[in-house]
Amino acid sequence: MWGGRFAGGPAAVMREINASIAIDKRLWREDIAASRAHAAMLAAQGILSSEDAAAIDSGLEQVAAEIADGKLVEDPALEDIHMHVEHRLGELIGPVAGRLHTARSRNDQVATDFKLWVRGAIDEALLGIDALEAALIARADEHAATVMPGFTHLQSGQPVTLGHHFLAYREMLVRDRSRFADSRTRMNESPLGSAALAGTGFALDRVATATALGFDRPTANSLDAVSDRDFAVDYLHAAALTAVHLSRLAEEIILWASQPFGFVRLPDAWSTGSSIMPNKRNPDAAELVRGHSARIIGDLVAMLVLLKGLPLAYAKDLQDDKPPVFDAHDLLALSLAAMAGMVADLEFVPSKMRAAAAAGHATATDLADWLVREADVPFREAHHIAGRAVAEAEAAGSTLDGLTLADLRAIDPRIRADALACLTVESSVASRTSAGGTSPVRVKEAVAAARAASRSPA
The missing domain is CATH 1.20.200.10 (Fumarase/aspartase (Central domain))
Structure with missing residues (x-):
């Protein structure tokens, strides 16, 4: 390929380190596609005769068919897939194959x-x-309403x-x-x-080759x-x-x-x-x-x-x-x-997931939110009250929703009976209706939106 500049051949190790055919042979389809586009453009520009262009194109088709059939013979002396394609083209159509490399480089x-x-x-x-x-x-x-623990720090945080x-x-x-x-x-x-x-x-037409290969x-x-x-x-x-x-x-x-x-x-x-x-x-x-x-x-x-x-x-x-x-x-x-x-x-x-979601007093935030919403308690104070409820549940060996109304009112008398309903994991996830929230209603809406936006039907 470049023997005109060099009097001797490369060392054996140089041939081995320089060869990339074992790797870049995966580019053979792309190499032939680009070569065909280049030859067609050269002919359209009058740089290559129509006869030579036709011979090159036909030869490249044959090379492609041979490689697709597993007939590529790897030769480290030819270095890469580009030279393998050109070399085989030369064997098939003769010296005219050398015209393909006009106005391009490897x-x-x-x-x-x-x-x-x-x-x-x-x-x-x-x-x-x-x-x-x-x-x-x-x-x-399928699992829009299946409850599981939502974790932070791999600790149960809130049900999702x-x-x-x-x-x-x-x-x-x-x-x-x-x-x-x-x-x-x-x-x-x-x-x-x-x-x-x-x-x-x-005088190349680079727009023509770009278009032929699907480039912008x-x-x-x-x-x-x-x-x-x-x-x-x-x-x-x-x-x-x-x-x-x-x-x-x-x-x-x-x-x-x-x-x-x-x-x-x-x-x-x-x-x-x-x-x-x-x-x-x-x-x-x-x-x-x-x-x-x-x-x-x-x-x-x-x-x-x-x-x-x-x-x-x-x-x-x-x-x-x-x-x-x-x-x-x-x-x-x-x-x-x-x-x-x-x-x-x-x-x-689902039963294991639901049990894990209920562990760790994961509805404590719901109790704090109830105090803010229903009893007009500042959130920082509500957080403290809910924390005392968690401590009470732990001391009693109970879940948070296992505490009685009397237990909760002993912690803070502003807690009413309707607060008990917010302490189950199901009520917790159902309440998370803010945009992007975990409630089953929002999940179903998100699924519908995702399906509408998806490139593939789900």
Whole structure:
């Protein structure tokens, strides 16, 4: 490829470190699509004859068919997928294949191919998010009135509904989707035609190739175009934050499935056993989702560190830009699919959840709110009174709603009989009717709104 400049060949180790075909062969579809668009544009501009363009296009179709059939023969001497495609094209159609590289460099070629691949990866991530969102919405609707403890500091705080809990994760996914969509919009400019770094003296129609490849426009600066990997960072950032959200949900499933919680039973499809303990049912799928988040976060960090010291324009360091993106893509796709399946299949135990919600005197805030609302007590004083009620219940070994009216009036005589009704977990969640609240009425409304806004029916 570049033998005219060098008298000798590279050392064996140099050939090995320089070759990237084992990694970037995943770009073959994008490389052939961009090459076909480039050849068609060269012909339209009179830079390439129509006969040569037709031969190149036909040859590229054949190369694509061969690779799709698993017939790609990897040769480290050819370095990367771009040279493999060009080399095989030359074997098929002869020297005319060499005209394909007119007015382009591997620098703009790889930037274009990589952008096309990442754009497709974003579309896949959006579909995975859609599927998980649909599962969350369906379970939220099913459990709009199922009571569970709402935690802060992993201590029981106030009762909530399971439907409300699921919709919280749906909100995270909405933001995840927006990050992926924003990055797709921002990246959708074509580097093709920027050549090595300075553009080219050929009269290219960069708008034509951009349009043919589904880009919104050509890039504005050739130096930036060949060295830009912001789109990869944007993808990895969106993937990492999505993975963090999946990890948080996975952690909850792991806790809920443990014997001390007992909120869910793990279906066989999403759990494994032990090689020594026949009683075990392990939440391995959830644990792997939690573990995958660490690798995806690491992929983002690896990309940022790779880029931080690079001057303009292209440097060979950028050959290492693809492994973290490919790794994150594969792990995120698995994690989204696994989480969607788990959410859809989890078997909940409402009685255990309700009992846990009632523990810890979780309706104490409701008593304080009753004092503010019905007895005109300042909230700080009401908080103190409710705290004394909690202390009384603990001393008596009772739940808060197990205290009698006499018990409560002994603490503060302003407490009336109707205050007792607010101390059950069901009345607590039913009262939380503020916008975005946990009441079943609000959850049902939120489910309807989510379904109306969703890209996929739930």
